[in-house]
Amino acid sequence: MNSLERILAAVSGDDTDYQPFTLLLSLYGASLNKSDTKAHYRDAALWYKGQRAVIDTFDPDIVITPFSLPTEAEAFGSELVFLDHYGPNVKKPIITELSQIDQLIVPDLETSPSLQFFLKCTNFLSDDFRGNKAIASPIHSPADIPALIMGIEMWIDTLLFHPKEVEKIMEKTVKHFIQFGNELIERGATFLVVPVNFTTPMIITEKIFNHLLPYLANAFRQIKGPIVIHNGGSKLMPFIHYFAKLPNVIAFVLEPTESFDEARRIIGNKLILMGNIDGPGLLNYTKDKAQEITLKILNNRKADKHFIFATSNADIPYDTPVETIQNVVDTIRNFKKY
C-alpha cells in the first residue's frame, strides 16, 4: 500500500496498513536544507529541495505545496515582510480605502510571480509523487483573503457596515479562488486545503457567516476536486456543520483543543477528520510530551477509519528539533490501529 492508497482508503473508510498521517512542514524544508527563509519562499526549486529533504526524513502520506497565505495576498498587491526562520507575513495590505476595491485586479496565473511560485512547486511535487503520495495544496478561502488584502479591521468593518463592498470584493476573491484552485488541481494537487481562520466563531458572528455562506458555496461548487477545511489556528466549531454542507468538502483539520468526538456528533461518520497535535507547539514539547499527545490522539481515533493524523494550526517551526518530529512519526508508525 503506498501513501496515496492509504489516504484514499481513509476517504472510503477501508483498512490501511498503518495510520495515515501528514505534518505541515512547508517551512521546515528550509530548516533541513539550511537555506535562507526568504529564498525558500521565492525560489520554487529551492523550496522543493527542502520538501525533498522533508519527505526523505519523515515520509508523510500527504505532501503539501507551499503553505504561505501572505504570498497569495501578495499576488493581489499586499506588501510582505520576510523574517529569518519564519514564513513571510503581510506588512502592509494593498487596500487602505474601500473605494480601492474597484481597482483591485484579480491576479493573473501566468504573470503573477507570487502565484507562479505556488504552481511551480506543485509541478515539482507532482512530477515526482503523483500516483504515489497525496498532494495537498493550501489556498486561502475567498472569504478570508480579504483580511490579508485590506487588513482584518477594515474587513470586519466592511462585513459589518458595507454590504455592497463585501459583494464587490467577494466577486473578485471567488474568481481568484476558482481560477487558482483549479489550476493547482490541474497541475497535480489531489485536493485543496482551505484555511478558514477568519471565518470562525472567534472572529465573526454567525449572522456574518451566514451572509458569506452563499459565496463559499458558489466558489467551492466550481472547484474540480475535493476540499479540506483547515482550522488555520482558530476553532471550527460550532460553524463546522455549515462547512460540512458545502460542495466538495471531504475533510476537516481540527484545532488542537477541539474534540474529535464532538465533531463526529455534529458532522456524522463519513467525512474525514484530521489533526490535532499543535504543529507550532512542537517547538516547545519534549520528545516524551510529543509522543504522549500523539498516542492520546491515536487512541482516541483508534476505531475511526475516516481519520488522518495531522498537525493542526500553522507550520511546524523552523527551530523544532528533528528528534521531536521523528518521535511523532515513529509513534504513528508503531501504533497498532487494527
Place this chain on the structure above:
Amino acid sequence: MDTVNKREMIAHLINEGEKDSAVQLLLEWSTQTSFKEVIFNVIEPMLTELGQLWMRGNISLAHGYLSGKVAEEFYLMAAGDQEFNLSRIQHRGTVVLGNIEDDFHPLGRRLVNIYAQSAGWNIIDLGTDVTAERFIEKAIENKADIVAVSAMMFTTAKNIIKVRQELDKNSLSGKVMLAVGGAVFKLRPELVTEIGGDGTADTAIGASNLFETLLKKKMSDF
C-alpha cells in the same frame, strides 16, 4: 427599565449587528437621564461584560469591534456634554498609544483605546507606523505616565527597542512606563523583556489592568 435590562438590550442589538439602533437607543436614554448616567451605568459595565466574554472566547472579535464602535460613537456625542466632561477630569492617568514604526495592523490598538478610555484612562492615540521619537515627543508634551506600543509581528516588535532607547536617552525610563502588546507577544512572551517592555496584556480588555499595574510600579519607583 433598570440598567441591567438596558445593558441586555444594547448587548442584544450589538449581537444582531444593529450599531445605529444601539446608538440611537443610548441617545434616547441619555435625554431621559444624562450622558454620564448612560455611560457609567450602561456602556462601561456592558463593555466590561463583553470584554470578559471575548477573553473567554464566548463572543467573536466582530462582537468586540462592534461594541467598541457603539461606545466610540456615543462618546463622541457625549464629548460636548459638560457634566460628563467634568466627571472625566479626574482620569486614572495618561497613556500615549500607537502602532510601532512599520506596523500597519490597527485593530488591537483601536480596541485598547476604546476599552482603556471607557475604564477612565486619558488616551492619546497616535495611529499606525509611529516612530520612537514621536512616541517620546508626545509623551513629554502630554506628561504621559505610560507609552503603550502595539506590534503584530516579530520584525516590527523589534522596532520597540528604539522606544526604550529613546526613553533612556531622555532619562524617562522608570518615569514613563513602556507597555507593549500585540499578537507576537502572546506567541513569544519572552519578547516583552527582550525589547525592553515593562509589561504586556493578553487582550485589549486587559490593558487597563496592565496600565494600573505599571502606574503603581512607576509610583513606587519614585
